[in-house]
Amino acid sequence: MTWIVLTSRGCRVALPASEISRIVENHRVVRVPLAAPGVAGVAAIEGRAVPLYRLEDIPVRSALPDARAGRPAGSAGPDQIVVIEQEGALAGLLVEETSPLHGDAGPDDAASSARELLAAAGVYVEGGPDQTAADAARGES
């Protein structure tokens, strides 16, 4: 099994490679007024508007702090966008680096999933009684 380790500003998370739609680099980020908390902007990626979230700002349980991860404070911003999608809920994670890792288990305890990240970002609600972002994305009531 291949994992992709995402690192950004002292935060490290690993996702199964199969749960990543695509990774793009040096993409234009559009600042969006009236955005929900945590939304860093939006990017037009392959014909879709992808809401963007900084990895280090997502309160994901399995994220590990790593003093070695990411660049020193004050350095240039994220270079990559990792696009994940779950049942119509779409998000792009702004990260500084991505690297592959092969193995059955994720690195340390940093293994996560697209579903967990989307839920932590507030994009996807796990089985909640309220309308989920996925339902909203599909235009369902």
Next chain:
Amino acid sequence: MMQVLLFELAGCLLALKVESMERILAPGESLPPQAEPADLADLLKLAQAPPVIDPVQGYRAVLAGGRWAVRVGRPVGTARIEPGWILPLPAYMFAVTEAPFRGIVSAPRRRRGESGEAHPGSDEPARDALLLNEERLIERLGATPARRPGEKGGSR
């Protein structure tokens, strides 16, 4: 194809359909008597954003219907786009319901000479702009106070 006006406002690149505007007022130009002033930066809660380097931000767009003269920031040009080029924005990325945006558009830009004339065939990389939804914009304007302190305006 539709023509849009591109403008920079508080660090954002925005677009508005030309057909949704009656006219553009230059800085210092008087508002039409029936028009009420409004500030797009306030409406979009951009007041705290870093200022645009260019200090010329006093242009106003008189929206169709003539009721609102909205300060829109610094015009940077126009572009022709196909409706199919508009990428809709998911509602869950906004803090408000019915956000006043139609989506993102990639507006091609042209290299200009010293005279300001465009050079066909010398397009630079496109810029991504947020296309405003003028109908929702007008709804939001109607829900805000009619006049802002210190603003010049025509009589009602």
